[in-house]
Amino acid sequence: MSQSKLFEAIRIAAGLGGPAITLLAAMAYVSTTMGVAGAAAITAALALLGGPAGMYGGLIALPLLGILSTAIARYGIEVVLIAVYKQRIEKKSEEGEDILEDCLIEVDGIRFLTFEQKQRIKKAIKGEFTIMLIGKTGTGKSSTINNLIGKSVANTGDTNAVTEKTQIYETTINDIRFKVIDTPGLCDSSDVFSDEKYLDEIKKQYKDVDLTLFVTNLNETRVSRDEKVALRKLTSSLGENIWQNLIVVFTFACSPLPSESSYSEFLAGRTEALQEFIEEIASKNVAQALPFIGIDNLFKKTPDGKVWLPELFTLIAERAKDQGLISFFQALGDDVNDEKESQNESSNDENQNARIPLDDEQKERVKKSMRNTILGNALAGGLIGLGGVILSPILGVVGVPTITTGAIGGGIWGLWKYLNRKK
Ligand SMILES: Nc1nc2c(ncn2[C@@H]2O[C@H](COP(=O)(O)OP(=O)(O)OP(=O)(O)O)[C@@H](O)[C@H]2O)c(=O)[nH]1
Ligand SMILES: [Mg+2]
Numbered sequence: 402m403s404q405s406k407l408f409e410a411i412r413i414a415a416g417l418g419g420p421a422i423t424l425l426a427a428m429a430y431v432s433t434t435m436g437v438a439g440a441a442a443i444t445a446a447l448a449l450l451g452g453p454a455g456m457y458g459g460l461i462a463l464p465l466l467g468i469l470s471t472a473i474a475r476y477g478i479e480v481v482l483i484a485v486y487k488q489r490i491e492k493k494s495e496e497g498e499d500i501l502e503d504c505l506i507e508v509d510g511i512r513f514l515t516f517e518q519k520q521r522i523k524k525a526i527k528g529e530f531t532i533m534l535i536g537k538t539g540t541g542k543s544s545t546i547n548n549l550i551g552k553s554v555a556n557t558g559d560t561n562a563v564t565e566k567t568q569i570y571e572t573t574i575n576d577i578r579f580k581v582i583d584t585p586g587l588c589d590s591s592d593v594f595s596d597e598k599y600l601d602e603i604k605k606q607y608k609d610v611d612l613t614l615f616v617t618n619l620n621e622t623r624v625s626r627d628e629k630v631a632l633r634k635l636t637s638s639l640g641e642n643i644w645q646n647l648i649v650v651f652t653f654a655c656s657p658l659p660s661e662s663s664y665s666e667f668l669a670g671r672t673e674a675l676q677e678f679i680e681e682i683a684s685k686n687v688a689q690a691l692p693f694i695g696i697d698n699l700f701k702k703t704p705d706g707k708v709w710l711p712e713l714f715t716l717i718a719e720r721a722k723d724q725g726l727i728s729f730f731q732a733l734g735d736d737v738n739d740e741k742e743s744q745n746e747s748s749n750d751e752n753q754n755a756r757i758p759l760d761d762e763q764k765e766r767v768k769k770s771m772r773n774t775i776l777g778n779a780l781a782g783g784l785i786g787l788g789g790v791i792l793s794p795i796l797g798v799v800g801v802p803t804i805t806t807g808a809i810g811g812g813i814w815g816l817w818k819y820l821n822r823k824k
Contacts, residue, residue, distance in 0.1 A: 422486075440467065490526065504526060528731065529728055540618050543556060545650055603635075607639055646720055648693075648694065718770045
């Protein structure tokens with residue numbers, strides 16, 4: 402499949418708007434339900450829709466539709482629709498029109514797509530990733546976020562009085578709106594916390610949350626009372642689901658520990674204590690599946706010699722809601738990838754320049770998560786070897802995409818390439 406033809410097809414489909422989307426979704430639908438492909442899928446889709454073929458305008462020209470049909474088979478309908486929407490939104494925004502909201506409404510109305518598919522498409526075209534932080538004051542919530550996104554968004558070291566309201570920080574990275582919901586007060590006083598209004602506020606925000614970090618000091622001997630109260634209330638208010646997309650972060654890993662045991666022993670003990678408590682308020686399965694990580698915001702490595710930032714990145718890739726992952730990778734893909742530094746393929750040293758250098762095992766885990774959760778299995782086989790042409794409109798990495806492969810700067814495409822490159 403020629404890339405320039407594919408791009409042309411996406412561009413035309415974008416120009417046609419709603420009807421083209423419906424036709425593409427119908428093509429995907431008949432492909433999966435009737436097992437037809439290519440021209441047969443097009444015919445079946447048109448028959449299914451019943452309307453006059455003329456409304457699909459230039460798209461109905463078979464070669465273009467055939468290309469899109471192949472792209473759907475290869476990359477999955479979600480990827481193709483995201484590409485079409487990204488292209489449409491970008492085109493209109495160049496003309497000074499903001500059609501994002503209209504597109505989101507339109508996505509909801511697309512027939513032949515599941516609820517989850519719609520959610521993922523909407524998230525991807527909105528380009529948002531939202532993290533919620535819970536943890537006591539001073540545990541390093543803000544520092545952790547700033548280290549992760551590589552930018553100082555949240556104020557740190559603030560010793561001022563605890564606010565009872567949730568705070569939202571926002572920053573834009575690679576066109577992705579990175580939202581951080583800070584929940585001061587949640588763990589700091591059971592009095593403040595008993596205020597149901599505060600919980601209601603968190604509940605309202607929570608529908609947008611892709612990932613929750615529970616941040617707690619490693620150098621404490623037990624789960625504190627305040628934390629227990631907070632976690633208990635949070636679980637009963639938001640449901641057990643909260644644990645599904647949550648990572649426990651033990652900060653101050655390099656600080657002196659309150660016992661003789663080694664770092665690893667202490668981390669294991671602290672983890673076990675927390676798991677026991679979580680088992681009590683949620684379930685054994687939930688508790689045992691929960692990822693834990695020791696980090697230190699002032700140091701690159703934890704006392705066991707591990708560089709923690711790539712591990713945190715990997716855990717997020719595994720743990721965040723898949724509807725948010727495309728945005729997450731678009732935002733931070735560059736940071737695990739140093740290819741933009743060295744345009745030349747010949748410099749193939751490990752990615753020493755990457756801000757978040759993944760090791761081989763972490764790369765495999767990220768790859769697996771991208772493959773399984775985000776883009777569907779259809780993508781895994783086909784993406785490699787394809788130029789940036791489809792991914793750049795999808796991800797908006799380089800603005801209006803050009804046809805050359807080399808034009809792709811970073812983001813998810815760069816990440817994918819990096820993960821797949823030969824050692
Ligand atoms: N040694 C060490 N210091 C840390 C670590 N994380 C944060 N700090 C320091 O601890 C202080 C508090 O960190 P913040 O990131 O502001 O903590 P926070 O949880 O956001 O605090 P509040 O916003 O007040 O709830 C700052 O002075 C940080 O530099 C860590 O892992 N190790
Ligand atoms: Mg803070």
